[in-house]
Structure formats: structure tokens, C-alpha cells
Amino acid sequence: MGEAVSLTLKLATITTIILLIVGTPLAWWLARSKAWYKEMIGAVVALPLVLPPTVLGFYLLLLLGPHSPIGQMAHMVFGHNLPFSFEGLVVGSVIYSLPFVVQPVRNAFEAIGTRPLEVAATLRASPLDIFFTIALPLARPGLITGAVLGFAHTVGEFGVILMIGGNIPGETQVLSIAIYDYVETMEWDKAHQLSAGMLIFSFLVIFIMMAVEKRMRKANT
Amino acid sequence: MSLIRAEFCLKLDQFDLYADLTIPSSGITAIFGPSGCGKTTLLRCMAGLDRCDEGYFSINDTIWQDNKSFTLPHKRAIGYVFQEASLFPHLSVKQNLLYGQKRSKSTMALDEITQLLGLTDLLKRSTAKLSGGERQRVAIARALLCDPAILLMDEPLSALDRFSKEEILPYLDKLQKDLSIPIVYVTHDFSEIERLANQLIYMERGLVKAQGPLGELISNPALPLSTSPQAASVFDGKVVDIDAEYGLATLRVKGADIIVSKNYTELGSIHRFKVAAKDVGLCRNRATEGSSIINGPPARIIRIEQAGPFKMNILMKLGAEGDGEPLIARITRKSFDTLALKEGEQVHALIKGVALNGSDPSFTYPRED
Numbered sequence: 001m002g003e004a005v006s007l008t009l010k011l012a013t014i015t016t017i018i019l020l021i022v023g024t025p026l027a028w029w030l031a032r033s034k035a036w037y038k039e040m041i042g043a044v045v046a047l048p049l050v051l052p053p054t055v056l057g058f059y060l061l062l063l064l065g066p067h068s069p070i071g072q073m074a075h076m077v078f079g080h081n082l083p084f085s086f087e088g089l090v091v092g093s094v095i096y097s098l099p100f101v102v103q104p105v106r107n108a109f110e111a112i113g114t115r116p117l118e119v120a121a122t123l124r125a126s127p128l129d130i131f132f133t134i135a136l137p138l139a140r141p142g143l144i145t146g147a148v149l150g151f152a153h154t155v156g157e158f159g160v161i162l163m164i165g166g167n168i169p170g171e172t173q174v175l176s177i178a179i180y181d182y183v184e185t186m187e188w189d190k191a192h193q194l195s196a197g198m199l200i201f202s203f204l205v206i207f208i209m210m211a212v213e214k215r216m217r218k219a220n221t
Numbered sequence: 222m223s224l225i226r227a228e229f230c231l232k233l234d235q236f237d238l239y240a241d242l243t244i245p246s247s248g249i250t251a252i253f254g255p256s257g258c259g260k261t262t263l264l265r266c267m268a269g270l271d272r273c274d275e276g277y278f279s280i281n282d283t284i285w286q287d288n289k290s291f292t293l294p295h296k297r298a299i300g301y302v303f304q305e306a307s308l309f310p311h312l313s314v315k316q317n318l319l320y321g322q323k324r325s326k327s328t329m330a331l332d333e334i335t336q337l338l339g340l341t342d343l344l345k346r347s348t349a350k351l352s353g354g355e356r357q358r359v360a361i362a363r364a365l366l367c368d369p370a371i372l373l374m375d376e377p378l379s380a381l382d383r384f385s386k387e388e389i390l391p392y393l394d395k396l397q398k399d400l401s402i403p404i405v406y407v408t409h410d411f412s413e414i415e416r417l418a419n420q421l422i423y424m425e426r427g428l429v430k431a432q433g434p435l436g437e438l439i440s441n442p443a444l445p446l447s448t449s450p451q452a453a454s455v456f457d458g459k460v461v462d463i464d465a466e467y468g469l470a471t472l473r474v475k476g477a478d479i480i481v482s483k484n485y486t487e488l489g490s491i492h493r494f495k496v497a498a499k500d501v502g503l504c505r506n507r508a509t510e511g512s513s514i515i516n517g518p519p520a521r522i523i524r525i526e527q528a529g530p531f532k533m534n535i536l537m538k539l540g541a542e543g544d545g546e547p548l549i550a551r552i553t554r555k556s557f558d559t560l561a562l563k564e565g566e567q568v569h570a571l572i573k574g575v576a577l578n579g580s581d582p583s584f585t586y587p588r589e590d
Contacts, residue, residue, distance in 0.1 A: 115307050118270055121294040122301035123321030123367060133320075137311045 001190060003170050004178035005197075011086070011174060012154040015093040016101075019150045022094070023101040024143070028131065030102065031109035046099045053096065057163025060092050064164065082164075089165045089172055096160045097153045101146040108142020109135060141216040145209060152205045156198070225280045225371060225403060229266045231273035238262055238273075238427040244420070246281060249397050249404045251414045251435075254424035260407045263424070264373050267405065268301050269294040280370055298325075300364030300372040300402075305380050306356035308348040308363075315344045318363050327368035337399060338362045338392050354385030358392060365400070372404045378413060393417055394578070411446070415455050415495050416578055440536050440547040447536070447549055448528045452498040454548045460490050476538065476545015477518035481575045493578035501550035502571035503535060503560065516572040520548060522564050525557075533557040537570060 030042050048056055064082040065071045074082045082088035112135060120130045136143070158176040165172030167181065175194060182191035225244040231237065238259045244250045252260045265271040267278055269285065269292060278286040285292040308317050318331060318340075335341050338358045343351065351359065357377055364372060378386045394417065397404065408414060414421060414435070421438040423431045423446070431438055435455055440447050458472025458479060463486065470483040472492060481494060507517055521543025528534040531554050539545030548570055562568070 115303065115305070116309060118294075119301070119303065119307045119309075120320070121270070122268060122299055123363065124295050124324035125320075126295055129324070134309060138309075140311075 001178065001194065004173055004175050004194070007086075007170065007173065008155055008175040011089055011093060012151045014090055015097060015154045016147055016151045018090070018094050019097060019101040020143070020147055023098060023146065023150075024105055024136075027102045027105035027146075028109055028135065031106045045102050048096050049099050053157070053159025054163055056096060057092065057160040060088075060095070060160070060164050064088055064091065084164070084166045084168065084172060086171055089161060089174070092160045092164045093154045093157060096157060097150045100149040100153045104142045104145040104149065105139060106142075108139035108145075111142075112138045141213055144212060144216075148205055148209045152202065156202070226277065227263075227267060228277040229263060229273050230275040231262065231266065231271070233259060233262065233427060236427045240424075240427075240429050242422060242429065242432060244403065244405060244422075246403045247401055248419035249393075249406050249417050250420040250422060251418035252405065252407045252422045252424060253409065253411065253414055254430075256409055258424045259427040260409075260424055261375050264375050264405060264407050267371075268299050268373055269297055270301075283370070295324075298368070298370040300367055300369035302357075302361050302364050302372070302374040302377045304376045306353075306360040308351075308356055308359055310348060312348070313344075314340070314346050314348055314351070314359055317348060317359060318344075318366055321363055321367040325367040327366060329366045329368045331366065334362045334365050337365075337395065352385065353381050354388040357381065357385070357389060361392070361396075365396075365402075369402060372402050374404060374406045376408055376410075377406075379408070379410065390416055411449075411451065415453065416493065436547055440549055442524060442526055442534075442536070447498075447534060448526070452528075452534070452549055452551060454496045454498070454546070455493065456496070456546055457491050457493050460486050460488050460492065463488060474539065474546050476520070476540030479518070479572065479575060480515050481577055483577060495576045495578075496548065496572055497574070497576070498534065498549040498551035500573040501548065502573065503550055503552060503556075503562065504569045504571055505560070507569050512571075514571050514573060516575070517569045518572075520545075520568060520570045522562060522566050522568060523547070525562065525564055530554075535562065537568070539570070541567060543567070 026045065030038060030045075061083055062068060063070055064074060066075065066081050071082060078085070078087050082091060116134050116138065117130050120134045125133065156176060157174070158180070161172065161174055161177060167173050167177050173181070175198065179191050179194045182188070182194070224246055227240065227242040227244065229238060229240045235257070240263050252263060254260055262271055266273055266276060272291065276286050278284070284290065285297050309320065312320065318335070322329065322331065335344065338361060340358060340362055343355060343359065348356065348359070361377070378389060381389070390413075397417070406413075406417065418435050421433065421435045422429055423438060423444055431441055431444055438444060438446065439453070439455060446452065456472070456474040456479070458474045460470050461473045461478065462471035464470070468482055469480050470486050472479050472481055472494065479494070483492070486492065504517065518539055519541040520537035520539050521541070522535055522537050523543065524536040526534045526536070528551060533552055533554055535550040535552060537543070537548045537550065539548055550570060
């Protein structure tokens with residue numbers, strides 16, 4: 001049981017870090033670009049919001065499997081096939097939770113408007129300099145919201161993981177899968193313990209996030 | 222004297238912007254015109270914030286835009302003051318001030334600029350705790366600390382209430398006198414121009430209708446300035462005599478000596494003053510004798526024009542020979558017909574009131590809106 005919890009936390013932490021690194025520049029581009037295909041990319045990023053996790057998992061399974069070029073490349077990098085491995089879970093989680101990070105961060109970037117960026121440019125700051133010294137600090141509430149949502153969403157993920165990770169204890173058996181397993185095998189106590197833990201965790205995450213956001217909004221005005 | 226050359230051609234929603242400008246490299250050049258005439262766009266083109274494909278902009282032999290090249294805003298030695306102060310909320314006042322100074326590697330001293338703009342006591346404060354006027358002063362100081370070759374100001378006072386405006390205007394005055402940075406100042410409020418500007422660029426629907434020294438444009442009949450109800454003449458006078466007993470000072474302008482109420486000033490200092498057209502009367506003989514009016518300098522009528530159905534605008538040049546500064550008088554058509562005034566005629570201009578820059582609140586017009 002402890003194994004499932006620690007594996008879940010490990011997966012969520014790694015996923016969140018990757019999401020912030022990948023999602024922040026993507027959100028910046030979506031907020032600032034004037035390209036005609038921008039909203040198309042935006043829609044692709046938002047797809048996991050409406051797509052059934054099993055559909056996403058099914059395509060990921062094909063995409064990462066040994067018969068696809070991407071899967072073969074991944075095999076060369078990691079030394080094994082991605083499906084039914086921890087690395088495969090990370091890839092799936094990153095794609096599945098992407099909109100939960102990109103959306104709040106993009107909103108935060110858009111809320112800054114162009115004025116502070118123009119001011120910084122007239123004060124000799126280069127575009128990269130402006131991104132790090134003006135845009136990121138001003139978008140901090142959005143970044144925190146994105147990180148928390150991405151983390152929490154990964155913790156609660158089920159369908160995608162079942163499709164591409166299966167149920168290997170210590171490798172791909174995360175919390176939600178473990179609960180399913182205990183219910184299947186009629187171990188109600190253990191299912192209860194994990195479920196109650198998830199319930200409290202989810203409540204705390206949302207509560208703390210709302211409190212932090214409120215305080216930051218106050219500090220910023 | 223080196224010059225700033227600007228030529229911009231840009232398609233806007235309602236009309237096309239076309240501007241071909243020469244701006245002197247010292248003093249305040251005001252860009253004036255009705256709202257939406259393209260003033261701000263013109264200023265943004267100078268800063269490189271808006272990009273027009275056909276344009277030319279150079280300052281002191283440095284070309285920032287021509288057919289081949291376009292220098293990005295952050296590589297131009299500009300200072301830009303926006304309508305709202307736009308201070309960075311995540312930085313303190315001092316960090317805001319140093320943001321541009323660090324990046325421009327400027328030699329402008331923080332102490333000097335904070336003193337000039339009266340900010341020394343505000344440095345440690347959070348930007349959220351500043352008044353509107355204070356915020357805009359910080360924004361001006363922040364721009365100056367980049368050691369700009371040109372300071373661009375986009376309606377810097379229009380978002381402020383009257384009290385904050387009065388608080389900032391003396392600082393702008395001082396800035397122009399203490400620093401030798403050319404300032405391009407966009408505004409739609411003519412009272413600011415009367416107080417600050419040396420040069421004027423008048424725009425309408427994207428086109429530059431006139432550019433030149435303030436005094437000339439104010440009295441230019443082709444522009445709506447001389448026929449507006451608030452028409453006035455503006456002068457920069459040098460103190461040549463002080464009468465301490467009566468608290469008066471004599472200010473010399475080209476063509477006349479004008480006596481004003483001012484009991485604290487120095488000989489040789491320059492003061493700007495304004496004479497409203499409706500405060501000027503005309504007289505054939507020297508009628509200040511036997512009258513409470515002190516100023517009645519000779520002047521020559523240059524041009525006469527109608528200003529509305531019942532008023533006449535009389536444009537004069539000061540001095541018996543008519544070779545001095547321009548002065549506008551607004552008189553009734555009845556007086557005009559009774560006197561049968563003619564162009565070229567010599568008269569005395571009876572000046573009923575003079576508004577002195579900075580010391581006289583009547584210098585600012587009541588706003589029309």
C-alpha cells in the first residue's frame with residue numbers, strides 16, 4: 001500500500017516539474033502569438049479535457065509501442081519499451097495533465113497585458129529578460145495554480161494509466177489503480193484507507209490553493 | 222545643432238498616418254491634436270513599439286529606422302513615459318527606478334534624479350502606497366535613469382486629477398531647464414502646451430498640419446488654435462527690472478516690456494506668461510494714462526479675421542515697427558467697426574491681465590469636458 005502512495009507522489013512530482021518546464025513556454029506562446037494556427041494548437045492542448053482517458057491511453061499505447069517509430073526511438077533512449085513502464089506513465093501523465101497547467105498559466109500571462117512588457121522594453125530589457133523578470137513574476141499566481149492542478153490531476157489519474165501502465169506493483173501500480181484492485185479483491189478496509197486519504201488530500205489541495213490565490217491577489221493590487 | 226528626423230507612413234483603421242517631422246534636439250516639442258488623430262501612434266513609432274514598414278527615424282546621426290534597418294525598442298536610447306505610470310507591481314519604488322538604469326548601464330545617478338523629481342522619501346515604499354502624481358513622477362524618473370537621448374511622453378498627465386497635475390507640472394518645468402534631453406510630449410490638453418512647450422506639432426486625422434515654434438503656431442490662422450474661445454499668446458520673458466516696493470517685475474520679450482506681479486524673482490531669469498486674447502484691448506492713442514491698466518505696448522496689426530459671428534481676431538506683432546512677438550486680441554465686431562481698424566495700422570495693445578507660469582492657477586484653463 002505504501003508502495004502505491006510513494007509511486008503516485010513520485011509520478012506526480014516528476015510530471016509537474018516537466019509540465020512547468022514544457023507548459024510555461026507553450027502558455028506564453030499561446031498568450032502572445034498572433035499566428036492564425038494558434039487556436040488550433042490551443043485546441044490540441046485542451047483535448048485531454050474532453051477526450052475519454054481510455055481513448056487517449058489507447059492512442060498513446062499505439063504511439064509508444066514497439067511498432068511505431070516514436071516507440072522505437074524511445075526504446076533506444078530508455079533501453080526498454082515505454083508501455084507498462086514508469087517512464088511511459090510519465091509521458092502519458094504529462095500529456096493528460098497538460099491543459100491543467102497550460103490554461104491557468106496562459107490566463108495569467110494574458111492578464112498581464114502588453115503594457116508592462118512594453119514598459120520593460122523601453123527600459124532596455126530584451127524579450128528573454130522581460131519573460132524572466134516581468135512576465136514570470138507577474139504570472140506567479142497562475143503558475144502556482146497550474147502546478148497544484150497538474151499535481152493533483154496526476155494523482156487522481158486512472159484511465160490513461162490503466163491503458164498504458166497496467167497494474168505492476170512498484171512500477172505502474174499507482175494509488176487509484178491500487179484502490180480499484182482492493183475493491184476487486186474485496187479488501188474493503190484498504191480501499192477505505194486509500195480512498196479517505198485521497199478525499200482529504202484533494203480537499204486540502206483545493207482549499208490551500210484558494211487561500212494562497214486570494215492572498216496573492218491582495219498583495220498584487 | 223543636431224536634429225531629430227522622423228518620417229512615418231502607416232495605415233490605421235480610420236485613416237492613414239503620414240508624418241514628416243524635424244524636431245529640435247533640445248526643449249519640449251509638443252504633439253497636439255484632437256483625440257484619435259494619431260499622436261500616440263506617432264510616438265510609438267518613434268519608440269519602435271509600433272512598426273511601420275515605410276519609415277525613417279534618426280537622432281543625432283544615429284539611425285533607428287530606415288529602408289534597410291529597424292532597431293528594436295530595447296536597443297534604442299529612449300525614455301518612454303506612458304499615460305498610466307505602469308510601475309512594476311512586484312518591485313519596490315527603488316527597484317523600479319533601477320530596472321532600466323542597470324540594463325542601460327547609464328551613468329545617471331539615482332540620487333540626482335530622485336532629488337530632481339522629489340522622490341527621495343519614497344524610495345523604500347511599495348508602489349501600491351503611492352498617489353497618482355507620485356506614481357507618475359517615479360515613472361518619469363525611471364525613464365530618465367536610462368540616460369535617454371530623447372524622452373517620449375504620451376499624455377503623462379491625462380490620467381491625473383487637477384491637483385496631481387499641478388503637482389507634476391513644476392517638475393516637468395525643472396526637468397526641461399536642468400537636463401538637456403529633448404522631450405516629445407503628446408497631449409490633447411492645450412493648457413499643458415502653453416505651460417511647457419517650445420515647439421508645437423499640430424495633427425489632424427493622421428496628418429501633420431503644422432509644425433514650428435509655439436508662438437507662431439498659436440497665432441497661425443490656418444489652425445483652429447487662434448480662433449478657439451481660449452485663444453491666447455504665450456511668451457518667455459526675461460526679468461530686466463524688479464520693483465520690490467510694489468511687488469512687480471518687468472519681463473522683456475521681443476518688441477515689448479511687460480510688467481507683471483511677481484515679488485520673488487531674480488534679474489535675468491526667464492518666466493513664461495500667457496495673455497488671453499479676450500484680455501487684450503486695442504486703442505489708437507496711449508490710453509494707459511488715466512487707466513488702471515499698466516501694460517499698453519505699441520504693436521502693429523498684421524492680420525484681421527472673423528472669430529464667430531460677433532467677434533474679431535486681431536493678430537498683432539509687438540513693437541512700433543511690428544517686428545516683435547505675435548499677440549492676439551479678441552474684440553467685439555462692434556468695437557472693430559467703430560474703430561475701423563486696418564491691417565498694417567499701429568495701435569496700442571491694452572493688456573488687462575497676465576497669467577504667470579507656475580504662480581498663477583488661472584494659467585490652466587477650465588477643462589471643456
